[in-house]
Amino acid sequence: MCAFPTHCGTLAWLIAFPYLIMNHVFQASGLSWKEGQLDFTGAQMVLTLKLVAIGVCYQDGRTHADKHDRPYRAAMRLDRLPSLLEYYSYCFASGNLLAGPFFEAKEYFDFIERRGDWDEAAHGRLQSSLLPGALRFLRGAACATLWSVLGREFNATLLESRWWNTISVRHRVALILLTGFTARLKYYFVWSVAEAGLIMSGQCYSGLSQKGRASWGRFVNTRIRAVEFQPYMSALAGNWNICTGKFLRHHVYDRLTPKGRKPTVVTTLATQLTSGVWHGLFPGYWAFFATSALMFEASKVIYRYEQGWPVWARSFWPWQAAKMALTSCVLNYAAMSFLVLTWQDTWNLWRSVGFYGHGLVLTIMLVGAVLPPRRRPRDPRARDGDEGVVAGEPAAAVPGQQAPAGREKSA
16 A cells, blocks of 8 residues: 555456465365354455455545546545554454455544544444444344354254255255245354444444434445345345445445446456455355345346235235245255355255246246336336336345445344
8 A cells, every 4th residue: 555555446356356366275164164163264254355345445545536436436536645553553453354244445444543433522422332232242142152053953964964865855945945045144154243343343334314313334234134035036135244235335346347437247256256356266156146136136027027016905904915025935945055055065956946946047048038017107207317216116136235324224
């Protein structure tokens, strides 16, 4: 950053990311995690995001500001070189290196120096964060307890056992649902504990709600109910590993979209590719992200059909329950590749349940292509080139689509 201020972000991408990939390969990190071991690559994944982000934001600060820059990019610019203490503090402080969540250097420096939302002279004394933090920690402890109990029975070893081939397809599907939920409990635990620390420190403060209560959702990394009871498959990306999704959204997706143009399928695929490489090079990761792209497209088809229905029909609880069941079945089916990792095991597992997840999403997409839903009238309030959610549309199939800080509810 000192030697190459106008190219440090590019160099961070070219150095930190390949180094992470190299360690994934040398350490066989996916297999280690599958066996329940913890190696340094997990922490390196979070550190890589931070190193890239602080380099890119400082590079933005040293290059000519463009009035057409996106608001997020302009807000996160670093106009001065951080001191060595500030740099290492950002990389290693807050106790979030092992599991995340990721946050920008600008947000961290504002918190440390009490600027912006943390400026007590402008906004008054912050409300106590002890109770919200304790509740978040208890949520994590509950998830850890459930995981320690269920994880003994529902894990990757079960999916690869000989017994698996002796049971019925119905039984296998039920076990896939339980195994997928059990696997997510581990992430709910570590992220909840990390969030509890950020809340108690005050760093997670995101402003006041409409009722005047402090909101602690700035660095929420997952919303459990929104994942487990989600009617729209495309909204999963905005409620799971949210802070990493924010990195992908603003440092990959938006920067690959030319100014004045809309993002393309290539942009989405490049973003998913980056996410897949960041996790590792095992085929199971690639299979999951490829399947998730199909899930998002199928969800868009369902949403477009709904726009031609009366409001009462769209919100009818049996229909909402059916969509939640569809999301749960397809999500857990796809997530199995994340657990078994190898291509042969992924193929055998999906084949053992008749590739039902792919069958469901491809059928929805085929119906949408053969019998396309009626286009709804254009909202006169929408501007050309507007992106995002309109009239209740589910979050886009791009990681990081979420409510602005201060307006989201703490999960």
